[in-house]
Amino acid sequence: MFRRIAFILTTLAAFAARPAAASCGAASCSVDPIMHEPSAAGRMRLDVSFQYIDQGTPRVGDRRADVGEDPNPDHNEVRSINRLWNTRLDYDFSPRWGVGITLPFFARTHDHIDTASGDLNRWKFTGVGDLMVETRWAAWRGDGPAAPVVTLTLAGKFPTGRTGAHNETDNAEVPIQPGSGSYDAVGGIVYSQSLPKLIETPRTPSLFASASYRKNGSGSRGYVVGDVFDGRVGATVPVWSKLDLLGQIDWRVRRRDQAGETTEDVSFTGGESLHLSPGLRWHWSKGISTYVYAQLPIYQYVNREQLTSDVNWHLGLTWEFAAPALRTKSHF
Numbered sequence: 114m115f116r117r118i119a120f121i122l123t124t125l126a127a128f129a130a131r132p133a134a135a136s137c138g139a140a141s142c143s144v145d146p147i148m149h150e151p152s153a154a155g156r157m158r159l160d161v162s163f164q165y166i167d168q169g170t171p172r173v174g175d176r177r178a179d180v181g182e183d184p185n186p187d188h189n190e191v192r193s194i195n196r197l198w199n200t201r202l203d204y205d206f207s208p209r210w211g212v213g214i215t216l217p218f219f220a221r222t223h224d225h226i227d228t229a230s231g232d233l234n235r236w237k238f239t240g241v242g243d244l245m246v247e248t249r250w251a252a253w254r255g256d257g258p259a260a261p262v263v264t265l266t267l268a269g270k271f272p273t274g275r276t277g278a279h280n281e282t283d284n285a286e287v288p289i290q291p292g293s294g295s296y297d298a299v300g301g302i303v304y305s306q307s308l309p310k311l312i313e314t315p316r317t318p319s320l321f322a323s324a325s326y327r328k329n330g331s332g333s334r335g336y337v338v339g340d341v342f343d344g345r346v347g348a349t350v351p352v353w354s355k356l357d358l359l360g361q362i363d364w365r366v367r368r369r370d371q372a373g374e375t376t377e378d379v380s381f382t383g384g385e386s387l388h389l390s391p392g393l394r395w396h397w398s399k400g401i402s403t404y405v406y407a408q409l410p411i412y413q414y415v416n417r418e419q420l421t422s423d424v425n426w427h428l429g430l431t432w433e434f435a436a437p438a439l440r441t442k443s444h445f
Contacts, residue, residue, distance in 0.1 A: 140166045140195045142427045143343050143363040144390045144406045145323065151262040151305050152205040152251055157436040160201045162429030168193040168420035175414045183418035184228065185381055190420045191224040191233070193289065197242075204436060211249040217242035217274075219291040234283070240275030240291030247299075259307040259317070266325070270297035276333045287336040287375055288382070295332030301325030301343075314351040316396075322346045335373025339383055342366045349394070359392035359404065369416065384415035388425075400433040 142164045169192045171178045181189040198218040205211040220239045227234055247268035254262045274292020278285045287293075301323060308318040327341040347361035369383035392406035408425035415421065 140168055140193065140422070141197060142166065142390075142406070142408050142425045143345070143365045143386075143388065144361055144392075144408055144425075144427045145343075145345055145347075145363075146359075146392075146404055146406070146427070146429060147201070147203070147431075151254070151264060152208055152211040152249060154205055154207045155436050156203075156205045156433060158201075158203040158431060158433045160199075160203070160429055160431045162199045162201075162427060164195070164197040164199070164428075165426040166193075166195040166197075166422050168195065168422045170421050170423055171418055172413060172415050172421045173418045175412070178418055180226070181418075185378055185418070186228060187376065187378060188225040188227050188234070190381075190418070191226060192222075193224075193420055194222040196220040208254065209251045213247040213249070213268075215245045215247070217291075221278075221289060221291070223285065223289050234280070236278065236280045236285045236289070238278040238280075238285065238291075240278055242274040242291045243270050243293060243295075243297075244273040245270045245299075261304065261306045264303040264305070266299070266301040266303065268299040268301075270295075270299070272296060272332065286377065287333050288338060288370065288377070290333065293329070293332040293336075293338055295330040295337070297327060297329045299325055299327045311350065312352070314354055316349075316351045316357065318348065318350045320346070320348040331371075331373065334375050335371075336375050336377065337371035337373060339368035339370045341368075347390075355396045357394040357396075359390075359394055359406065361390040361392075361406070363388045363390055363408070381417040381419060384413070384419065386410060386414070386421075387412040390427075392427075402431050404429050404431070 147160055171180050173183050180191055199215055201213060201215040203211060203213040219242055223236045225234055245268055247266055250265050252263050252265050254260060272292060272294045276290050276292045276294045278290050303321060303323040305319060305321040308320060310317055324344045329338045329340055331337050344364040345361055350358045352358055364387050366385040367383055370379040372379045388408045389411050390406045390408045392404055394402050394404040396402045406427040413421050
């Protein structure tokens with residue numbers, strides 16, 4: 114077992130070694146409240162979540178800055194308020210295979226100052242984002258319900274989202290549109306492990322470690338949002354019959370964008386961040402729970418000048434219920 118764990122940690126390190134960086138417009142929390150849970154035959158789960166990210170702090174490199182301190186030749190970013198609703202439906206065919214589908218909905222307000230005129234321009238719009246479909250495979254699973262599980266994930270994102278959001282005079286910049294107009298692929302690996310109970314509760318503590326890499330394709334007007342690496346470690350600790358303590362450390366790195374046919378200066382994209390994300394989950398009844406995470410930045414670094422947030426909020430409602438499981442053979 115220790116050799117397998119060493120292999121997993123080595124794989125995570127290999128993902129992390131890739132250089133990458135961030136685009137300020139396409140904001141989302143890197144918290145993952147669901148993916149680390151292993152498959153269970155016949156389980157269906159509906160998760161509806163809300164993220165609130167207020168990017169109101171300009172940053173140059175790893176320090177706070179004033180708007181326009183590192184001037185952009187086209188416009189200087191002032192503030193982006195991002196509200197994101199995600200609806201996700203998962204189904205586990207067996208202890209080995211599962212699938213998931215996610216559809217986001219955005220409400221976004223974005224302000225920037227035009228460099229040439231000095232005017233403040235504002236966009237305020239809503240729209241459906243891009244559909245994502247994921248498949249999960251438990252590549253290795255130990256004996257017994259408390260044994261470690263290694264899960265491989267593969268997902269595809271499809272250009273179903275809105276790409277023509279605009280204000281009275283201009284279309285919004287490509288990176289802040291609800292949809293990117295691109296086909297993207299995401300591959301990942303998850304290690305999860307149940308732990309001995311600290312107190313007598315209906316649930317057991319657990320921990321997980323995961324890594325994923327998102328390869329983004331060419332989207333609207335040839336613009337390519339930078340590839341994204343996410344690495345996480347986290348734990349769930351039941352402290353009462355209805356209450357769990359949650360915690361994650363999330364590391365995200367993004368490559369610079371590629372401008373394509375647009376006039377965007379992509380030297381103002383790319384970076385990395387490390388967040389500590391404490392949270393709570395409350396179990397209302399069997400299968401129904403709510404959760405909340407506060408994502409707090411420990412370290413943020415951006416290329417040139419970009420907008421960052423001081424705290425991100427992630428709230429959700431989860432409903433799990435039994436559905437007919439397919440009759441498949443398992444080889445563990």
